[in-house]
Amino acid sequence: MNKVAPVVVVGGGAGGLELAAKLGRRFGPEKVYLIDKMDEHIWKPSLHEVAAGTLDIHREGLSYFMLARDNGFTFVPGRLHALDREHKTLSLEAVCNAEGEEVLPARTLEYGVLVLAVGSKSNFFNTPGAEEHAIALDSTHQAERFRMRLLYELTRSSRVKSAEGDVGPLEIAIVGGGATGVELAAELMEADASLQAYGTNTLDQARSLHITLIEGADRILAALPSKVSLRATQLLQKRGVTVHAGVRVSEVSKGVLKDTNGAQYPADLCVWAAGIKAPAFLTELGLEVNRINQLVVNDHLQTADPHIYALGDCAQAPWGGEQGQYLPARAQVAHQQANYLVNVLAKKLKGLPTHIEAFEYKDYGSLVSVGHSKGVGSLMGVLQGRSWFVEGLVARTMYMSLHLMHHMAILGVLRTASMALGRLLLKRSAPRVKLH
Ligand SMILES: Cc1cc2nc3c(=O)[nH]c(=O)nc-3n(C[C@H](O)[C@H](O)[C@H](O)COP(=O)(O)OP(=O)(O)OC[C@H]3O[C@@H](n4cnc5c(N)ncnc54)[C@H](O)[C@@H]3O)c2cc1C
Incomplete structure (x- = not known):
């Protein structure tokens, strides 16, 4: 046969x-x-x-x-x-x-x-210098590369900047205020607190990280309802992130970004999260x-x-x-x-006939993580088709459940539950941030 x-x-x-x-x-x-x-x-x-x-x-x-x-x-x-x-x-x-x-x-x-x-993968839209000087988060390799550069730069900039009499923080510019850029900005602010606690960052608290989030549309999370954008902006600003909306980056060079109006933004590290291809x-x-x-x-x-x-x-x-x-x-x-x-x-x-109805996407809404205990997003009401604003721990928990659902689809319920429990226990015995 x-x-x-x-x-x-x-x-x-x-x-x-x-x-x-x-x-x-x-x-x-x-x-x-x-x-x-x-x-x-x-x-x-x-x-x-x-x-x-x-x-x-x-x-x-x-x-x-x-x-x-x-x-x-x-x-x-x-x-x-x-x-x-x-x-x-x-x-x-x-x-x-x-x-x-x-x-x-x-x-x-x-x-x-x-x-x-x-x-x-990331779309650099042929922006001069972007591919060369910005890091994209398309793969684990790139994410690890950014993490190692962050650890290295925190130590290096502390030494070099102090020697030069610069009292400024390590500047991170994130280009793209979609879910990736927003989540990264919030995650970095939380990581920074832990890095300082372990002494990795020898700068003092006030001079630690500063993050600038730059978005070309007139608001961050432009694909989501405006209430979600507004709340995410407030939460990020409360954590010290500077948010620029309606700004288009036209050039990336070592240490600095330029926008289409000629304004400059400091960037010891630059992350590109401005679109895909x-x-x-x-x-x-x-x-x-x-x-x-x-x-x-x-x-x-x-x-x-x-x-x-x-x-x-x-x-x-x-x-x-x-x-x-x-x-x-x-x-x-x-x-x-x-x-x-x-x-x-x-x-x-x-070997059965494959006549089957067309694919229909059901939009259950979108959730964005803004740190470990906070999220914001909108959920679609099943009956009225209206969207509902959600935030805080509820939104964050629902956000995490998407990851768990994925693991359940590939590992089964029991192994997903054991993994989640294992991770929880590990959090109690290991540093909050990976230091090596
Ligand atoms: C930092 C970040 C945060 C995000 N947050 C969210 C979020 O909160 N909510 C949300 O809905 N979406 C989010 N997204 C988007 C989401 O990750 C993608 O929409 C989703 O992963 C797409 O799934 P996929 O199966 O199409 O591709 P992927 O999950 O990207 O998988 C593609 C696979 O193809 C493999 N591959 C690629 N090229 C080849 C090749 N030539 N040969 C063989 N294998 C190949 C890759 O190794 C990879 O395993 C986020 C994305 C990023 C980067």
Whole structure:
């Protein structure tokens, strides 16, 4: 009997991993493959915590090989770079170790159905100097790089600035006042208090960190209701963050940012969180893409090739039937799309007709963390379709529950509960911020 080519999911992030895990548990490793260029999974919305040192990637990361064994799919490490759509094969680059030695050769793999879930990365919008001088939070590697630079700069700037007679704090500029920028600003202010407590920062309290958050739109969190923006601005300002809205950064150089009006902002460290684009290789697959490289999909999440689907940040999916309205790049979208594709692909794997209703996104609202005991956001009223403002510990707890739900989808309830308990106990025995 001929072997049936598997469903191959490329990208084990917020959406792709949930899809592979749910299909794997039902159909097993011969029929479900997951490919990722990394060997461990992290919930991307946690990256600002990794960057601030309040979450330890060495404890948070989950091995794809472990997840594959536990959820019944096959994990294939490698970076996808090309497709042969006619023969339904995909090409993976060779996997090399840190020394550049080849661990696995370049390979090709057959697929029956392909799901592209390769996420997005920061969009620097060709801003001069941004790619060179600003750090983006697209991966654990970048988040760790920022964390180490922060620790190093806190010590260095204390010494250098004092020697130069500069009594100013370490200046951090965050470009982009969306969820990533806002959450990072709040997390850094909390991390700073702990860093001082452990003596990492030898500057005194008043000269410690200063954060400038710069947003091009006329308010931060512009995609959320204005009440949420206002409250987030107040909470950040109360913590000492300077918020500039309606400011467009035109140039980034070492130590300083310039805006379109010529004003300058000090930046010993600069983080870029001003927008996203999908990976460039998607433009070379012969499929339609938009101006930020996202694959154009229909309301069944299908590309023009009926064997290829796309979900999450790398897809431009229609929203609400209106021309020109597309789903936002959010974990909640990727999660719901993964659940939808579980049903579609389960039918395909069973050989049943796949006529199924179009994907419909249910907007339950958006929550933003503004520190460890605070959050703000809006929740959609199920009955009236109106949005409700929420804040404080309630909002923060609901925000955390999204992360827990993701872990439950890939680890199960019992292991998620043990992990959450373990983390709670660890918090009591280890420094609040990772110091090494
Ligand atoms: C700091 C930060 C905070 C955020 N906060 C929130 C929030 O509070 N709420 C919210 O809803 N969203 C938030 N987001 C956005 C959210 O993380 C994304 O919308 C979500 O992760 C998208 O899921 P995805 O599955 O499309 O892609 P991702 O989760 O990005 O996963 C993509 C996967 O594809 C893999 N990959 C990429 N290229 C290749 C390749 N060529 N070959 C093989 N594998 C590849 C990557 O290694 C990765 O594992 C935040 C993002 C950041 C960076």
